[in-house]
Amino acid sequence: MHKSIADCLRTHYAELQGYVSAGMESDKTEEKLFMNANENPYELPGLEGFNRYPEPQPKALAKAYADLYGVRTDQLVMTRGADEAIVTITKLFCEPQKDAVIICPPTFGMYGVNASAMPCGKIEIPLIKQEKTYALDSEAIIAAAKDDSKNVKLIYICTPNNPTANSFDHAAIVNIIKNVEGHAIVILDETYAEFSKQGSLTPRLNEFPNLLILRTLSKSYSMAGMRMGCFLCADTDFVALAKAKALDAYPIPRASVEAALHVMSDEIREHAQANIDILLTERDRVAKELEAMSQIRTVYESDANFILVEMDNPADFIEFAKSRNVILRDFSKGEFTKDCIRISIGTPEQNDIVLGLLKDF
Ligand SMILES: Cc1ncc(COP(=O)(O)O)c(C=O)c1O
Numbered sequence: 183m184h185k186s187i188a189d190c191l192r193t194h195y196a197e198l199q200g201y202v203s204a205g206m207e208s209d210k211t212e213e214k215l216f217m218n219a220n221e222n223p224y225e226l227p228g229l230e231g232f233n234r235y236p237e238p239q240p241k242a243l244a245k246a247y248a249d250l251y252g253v254r255t256d257q258l259v260m261t262r263g264a265d266e267a268i269v270t271i272t273k274l275f276c277e278p279q280k281d282a283v284i285i286c287p288p289t290f291g292m293y294g295v296n297a298s299a300m301p302c303g304k305i306e307i308p309l310i311k312q313e314k315t316y317a318l319d320s321e322a323i324i325a326a327a328k329d330d331s332k333n334v335k336l337i338y339i340c341t342p343n344n345p346t347a348n349s350f351d352h353a354a355i356v357n358i359i360k361n362v363e364g365h366a367i368v369i370l371d372e373t374y375a376e377f378s379k380q381g382s383l384t385p386r387l388n389e390f391p392n393l394l395i396l397r398t399l400s401k402s403y404s405m406a407g408m409r410m411g412c413f414l415c416a417d418t419d420f421v422a423l424a425k426a427k428a429l430d431a432y433p434i435p436r437a438s439v440e441a442a443l444h445v446m447s448d449e450i451r452e453h454a455q456a457n458i459d460i461l462l463t464e465r466d467r468v469a470k471e472l473e474a475m476s477q478i479r480t481v482y483e484s485d486a487n488f489i490l491v492e493m494d495n496p497a498d499f500i501e502f503a504k505s506r507n508v509i510l511r512d513f514s515k516g517e518f519t520k521d522c523i524r525i526s527i528g529t530p531e532q533n534d535i536v537l538g539l540l541k542d543f
């Protein structure tokens with residue numbers, strides 16, 4: 183049996199007529215008199231251009247993303263952050279009360295939340311805990327995806343993984359993608375790929391018909407506030423369908439487009455890369471200092487801009503840090519992250535504050 187991406191789509195998408203916005207009917211980049219979208223003709227001072235709706239999928243931005251990720255413009259769908267990509271993908275593939283997604287906890291919570299919102303099934307195949315890192319349970323993932331009674335549509339793999347911070351071997355990921363072809367689609371979340379020594383699988387996108395990759399400007403390009411992300415897929419028919427049928431009318435705000443184009447200029451990209459380099463040096467310094475602290479039991483290997491640590495009295499420490507105006511993420515009650523907290527890497531000064539708090543605690 184060979185199932186293409188189109189075969190995995192919820193069946194009603196074949197018939198569904200997507201909304202045709204005024205912005206889709208005419209090209210806003212051309213000089214024309216636009217009287218078709220009930221926009222206000224008057225621009226307000228300092229807000230020039232914002233009286234007009236943005237392009238639904240801005241062409242200049244698509245070109246910039248395509249150049250950034252080394253794909254073609256017809257292989258990407260722009261969304262408000264990777265978060266909206268997850269919402270859109272879940273909506274496209276997961277039939278409520280019937281289909282299921284595979285999630286490998288501990289991992290990013292939005293995969294499960296979106297599945298529950300449909301609602302569709304969540305099959306949890308926990309990561310295998312190793313001494314200082316975590317591994318995918320490839321055999322169990324492949325077996326579940328191939329079990330037709332489980333109706334698995336999507337398999338989420340996050341690398342580097344949030345909150346554990348480690349990357350998974352590309353060979354292991356490719357093995358899963360290949361083995362589940364015809365059964366399920368792998369959603370590879372590369373939100374933190376720019377921090378990773380192992381790098382990205384995006385250059386290999388065209389090898390895998392059942393692969394979708396999530397990318398974002400939020401982390402490595404310091405753009406969390408602008409909500410800019412996308413998903414990538416080699417299947418251009420699917421990409422066209424997703425754009426036509428599954429997105430909001432004007433998903434990408436004008437101000438975000440302008441900011442994103444600026445970010446992707448050579449000058450700012452170099453700046454962003456220099457920041458990444460500093461963050462990685464700092465991460466290694468922080469990890470080393472944490473290793474030496476008696477209340478820290480495990481410093482998990484990190485290939486990202488955050489570190490997961492297992493420690494004594496984690497909840498008390500989180501409260502102590504809060505009392506000193508430092509907010510950390512508490513995972514200590516999680517089934518798969520007992521006694522763990524997650525520390526985002528900041529500037530050297532910010533990191534020193536966190537390390538100082540641990541010493542005072
Ligand atoms: C693994 C992972 N995926 C996706 C996201 C969402 O990213 P965005 O800001 O692009 O919506 C996050 C945010 O923390 C994340 O950790």
